[in-house]
Amino acid sequence: MRLRANSESDPAVAFAFRGNKQRNQVPLLHPPSSTHNCSKLRTPSTLFMGLRFSSHPSPESPLGQLPESCVALIMTNMDPPQICQLATLNRTFRAASSADFVWESKLPTNYPLLLRRIFPDFPSDLGKRGIYATLCRVSSLDEGTKKVWLDRSMGKLCLCISVNGLSITGIDDRRYWNRISTEESRFGTVAYLQQIWWFEVDGEVEFPFPAGKYSLFFRIQLGRASKRFGRRVCNTEHVHGWDIKPARFQLWTSDGQYVASQCFLKGPGKWVYYHAGDFVVENGNASTKLKFSMTQIDCTHTKGGLCLDSVLVYPSEFRKVKAFLNHP
Incomplete structure (x- = not known):
């Protein structure tokens, strides 16, 4: 049986499940021996195999007999969408899915620091599930x-x-750049380059990134998109200069990391994530300062017809699961 989160009964339970259709299968669970010993519940894959799920399991069924503490322990080994799916089975699973230690295991270890940085007046009485749900919402x-x-x-x-948080050479001169409103940007605005000799974009950010490895990307499109008769069209007639010399990307961190790369800009008419480099955060309890740039400063030719949307910092592991981060 395929389980579906009931967002009408409890939107908070289903928040992590929404928009994640590729993970709509709940791991099957094989019941342990006759006694429900939590110490024997090692991984979810060894627990629910062989059981048939019902939206209303009876108290006599194996699912109905599992203690709440054991269910919660199992959930610590599951992804948030799987937890939210199981929460719809019965009251025991629903109660277990609200346990603080279940959701604390899913939160970054430095989540108190993140809360202070993002929400200065965050309520102190909110449970860990509520904290996770709040941090998953996009905040400005x-x-x-x-x-x-x-x-x-x-x-x-x-x-x-x-783009409004970046330093762009000539951005205030309308002979070179224009800001364009568009639904294709999460900020609602992109910068469109008509033509320039010296192309340079710089930026910096200081933030308490949780420990881990991250990748930095520039989101760029060659051409100017618009809608005509309700359909998306992209004008690429002014795209030029990007196939003569490659663009250069650089990334610095406050603890001395540095990486540089270069590539030609390709794929007119579509948004491409250009990988500038990776960096590693060792200490998530301190802020990491990043500086980054994208340049094409060969003044033997002009370049133009480019839309710059944003710079993104994603966990490096996303490159394995999000195809859009790996352009040809």
Whole structure:
């Protein structure tokens, strides 16, 4: 049976389940021996195998007999969407899914620091499930120039910086750049380059990233998109100069990490995530400062027809599961 989160009965239970259709299978569970010893419940894959799920399991069924504490222990080994699916089975599973230690295991270890940075007046009486749900919502920072959130399915931190939070050479001269309103940006605005000799974009951010490995991307499109008769069209007639010399990307961190790369810009008419480099955060209890840049400063030719949307910082492991981060 395929389980579905009941968002009407409790939207908070289903929040991590929404928009994650690729994970709509709950691990099957094989019942342990006749006694429900929590110490024997090692992994979810060895527990629920062989049981048939029902939206109303009877008290006599194996699911109905599992103690709440054992169910909660099992859930610590599951992804948030799986927890929210199981919460719809019965009252025991629903109660277990609300246990603080279940959701604390899904939160970044430095979540108190994240809360102070993102929500100065965050309520202190909110449970761990509520904290997780709140951090998964996209929040704006620094006068709306940055957005931050936890990925619902993995609990990993993501950060996005708009063009208004970047330093762009010539951005205020309309001979070179224009700001364009669009629904294709999470900030509602992109910067469109008509033509320029010296292309340079710089930025920096200081944030308490949880410990882990991260990748930084520039989200760019060659061409200017619009809608005509309700259909998306992209004008690429002014795209030029990007196939002569490669663009150069650089990334620095406050603890001395540095990486540089270069590539030609390709794929007109679609948004591409250009990988600038990776960095590692060892200490999540302190802020990490990043500086980054994208340049094409060969003044032997002009370049133009480019849309710059944002700079994104994602966990590096996302490159294995999110195809859009790996352009050809």
